[in-house]
Amino acid sequence: MFVIPIFLGRSLLAGDSARPITDHTLNRRPAGAYNSNPLKTWALTCIFLLSGALGHLFAESPAPPAPLILISIDGFRWDYLQKFDAPVLKQLAANGVRAQRLIPSFPSLTFPNHYTLVTGLHPEHHGIVANTFFDPALQEKFIYKNRESATDPRWWSGGEPIWITAEKQGVRSACFFWPGSEAENHGTRPSYFKSFEKALTCAERVDGLLAWLDLPPEKRPRFCTLYFDLVDSAGHRYGPDAPETAAAIKEVDEAIGRLLAGLAQRGLREQTNLVLVSDHGMEPVDADHVILLDDYVDLKTIEIDFAGANVGLRPKTGTAEELVAKFRGKHPQLSAWVRTEVPESLHYRASDRIAPVILSAAPGWSILGRDFLRMKRFTFERGAHGYDPATPNMGALFIASGPAFQHGRMIDDVENIHVYNLLCAVLNLKPAPNDGDDRLVRAALAR
Numbered sequence: 001m002f003v004i005p006i007f008l009g010r011s012l013l014a015g016d017s018a019r020p021i022t023d024h025t026l027n028r029r030p031a032g033a034y035n036s037n038p039l040k041t042w043a044l045t046c047i048f049l050l051s052g053a054l055g056h057l058f059a060e061s062p063a064p065p066a067p068l069i070l071i072s073i074d075g076f077r078w079d080y081l082q083k084f085d086a087p088v089l090k091q092l093a094a095n096g097v098r099a100q101r102l103i104p105s106f107p108s109l110t111f112p113n114h115y116t117l118v119t120g121l122h123p124e125h126h127g128i129v130a131n132t133f134f135d136p137a138l139q140e141k142f143i144y145k146n147r148e149s150a151t152d153p154r155w156w157s158g159g160e161p162i163w164i165t166a167e168k169q170g171v172r173s174a175c176f177f178w179p180g181s182e183a184e185n186h187g188t189r190p191s192y193f194k195s196f197e198k199a200l201t202c203a204e205r206v207d208g209l210l211a212w213l214d215l216p217p218e219k220r221p222r223f224c225t226l227y228f229d230l231v232d233s234a235g236h237r238y239g240p241d242a243p244e245t246a247a248a249i250k251e252v253d254e255a256i257g258r259l260l261a262g263l264a265q266r267g268l269r270e271q272t273n274l275v276l277v278s279d280h281g282m283e284p285v286d287a288d289h290v291i292l293l294d295d296y297v298d299l300k301t302i303e304i305d306f307a308g309a310n311v312g313l314r315p316k317t318g319t320a321e322e323l324v325a326k327f328r329g330k331h332p333q334l335s336a337w338v339r340t341e342v343p344e345s346l347h348y349r350a351s352d353r354i355a356p357v358i359l360s361a362a363p364g365w366s367i368l369g370r371d372f373l374r375m376k377r378f379t380f381e382r383g384a385h386g387y388d389p390a391t392p393n394m395g396a397l398f399i400a401s402g403p404a405f406q407h408g409r410m411i412d413d414v415e416n417i418h419v420y421n422l423l424c425a426v427l428n429l430k431p432a433p434n435d436g437d438d439r440l441v442r443a444a445l446a447r
Contacts, residue, residue: 066271066403067213068426069224069259070162072117072178073252074110075232075385077240077281078102078395084246086253088260089399092274094408096401097444101413104280106346107310107386108394110232111144113279113416114179118225119159120420120434122347127158128179129353130306134314136352141305144179150196156183158351160432162423163190166223169429174221176209181225191221202228202255210262223427226259228252235282239382240393273402273426277419280385283309283363283393287373287380291334291361294370296326304369305355309386311367312355320356333362346388347435363391389415400444411443 078101081089105116105123111131112123123129131144135155142149149155163173164185174192175181181193192212200208209226234248256276263269293299293311302323305312315323320338327336337358342348348358361367366384373380387394398414404426418440424431425441 065222066273067220067222067224067268068273068275068402068404068423069209069226070118070423071226071256071259071274071276072114072228073231073276073278073397074227074229075235075280075282075383076249076252076278076397077235077393078397080231080240080245080249081397083241084249086249088253088257089276092256092276092401093399096274096399096407097405097409097411098400099398099411099414101395102277102398102419103413103415104389104394104396105416106348106389108280108389108391109386110279111179113396115156115159115161117277117279117416117419118161118163118178118180118423120417120431120436121159122417122435124348124350124354125158125435127351127353128155129348129351130310130312132306133312133353133355134303134305142353147195150179151182153184153186156180156185161185162420162427162429163223163225164188165424165429165432166427167191171223171427171429172219172221173223174209174212175225176205176212177227178225196227198229202230202251203258206255206259206262209259210266213263213266213268223423228255231278232282235383236381237383239284240282241284242382245383271403273404274400275419275423275426276397276399276401277416278396279416280396281391281394282383282385283387283391284382285364285366285380285384286382287377289333289365290373291331291365291367292370292373293367296330297323299369307368307372308366309361309384311359313357313359314355315357323357327359333365334367335360345390360388363387363393404446405444406446409444414440414443 080086081093104113107123107130109131112128115126115128116123119126128142132142134141138154142155161180163175163181166173167188167190173190175190176194177196181190182195194208205226205228209224212221212224230248230252231245234242234245238244260269263272301316303314303316305314313323324336324338327334339349339354339356339358342358348354359367385394395413396416400422417434418436420434421431421436421438422440422444425445
């Protein structure tokens, strides 16, 4: 305990129990240590002890640790940064670390890859194997737009996302949208989370996150997520090269500028670390490049888990091998596999949630039923994703900026399974077991 003397000889902080400072105490000082003027000697003693006390106080109350914000711009293709007007993102990339391409996991869809980014696990290991899929053990179907699926812990328990890793190790987290953040994970949740509301504007999402950073230091989150879906929606509807997609990118870029300004107003800008990612890129498509399922199989004999760039099929009659034989070698833009034969490079075999038969289209092609195509022909989307992650247009965004990261560095393509370990390293957390390694940590962190 420290004691600050005042004129009455009692401690300002310690209360009435403090030992009074007396003339006898002062007289123990070595001869010549103070001026012989008693009043001046008393004043100097007070100043000396007060300065020491305040220094001790500040040493016991360090500044809050630097926050880390993980931002997803859904559907932001790796080359959009050069193609379109995004001055804020370009400046962050120039001042930080940028990957040539962030390589998604297969299938290059929104929910599987968002959960890979925060768990470091391939979809076959964390269990969110597509945007929609059937679980034979639960005898239920996961549907990504269904609120019950988003909040049911049974779907999400196969991986430990970064906000759970943080909470388990005493780091408060807050998720302003992220797939999986609305569900309890083995009894734990983020300290704060916001259920997804598509109607919220980009600016409103930023302001919601900033409100969490306005909390008192003892309640303030140190790790936050923020999610924008505007670029993905525009890319689907209008195509990756459309002016509407450019306008969506500009709006998101301005929202990130709003975030940076808000951090600066709070005195947090220089100490905040930002990691900006996307889940996948976007491929131009049209209704003339469609492979019709009906041309190869009676749709009444199969269950369709999902369709589009890839298809997951479950035979109602016969075997998976017999079903694959109906497609294999029948169309030059189509690959067909039994689940156990999916190429090892795709890491898409290990989960029973993966359909017994997987069809995969070449880039720019879609696999659909005839009735669906007839119904959607006039509103057919101009952009799609889900293709092999090695497809150039599936490449995603990675930028890391802040005091924890190197400055002005471009790195090679890197798989998104390595992002989780980087987040843990910035937060000084011990990672849960995952499929990544420390290559991104070594490439991005300041030495």
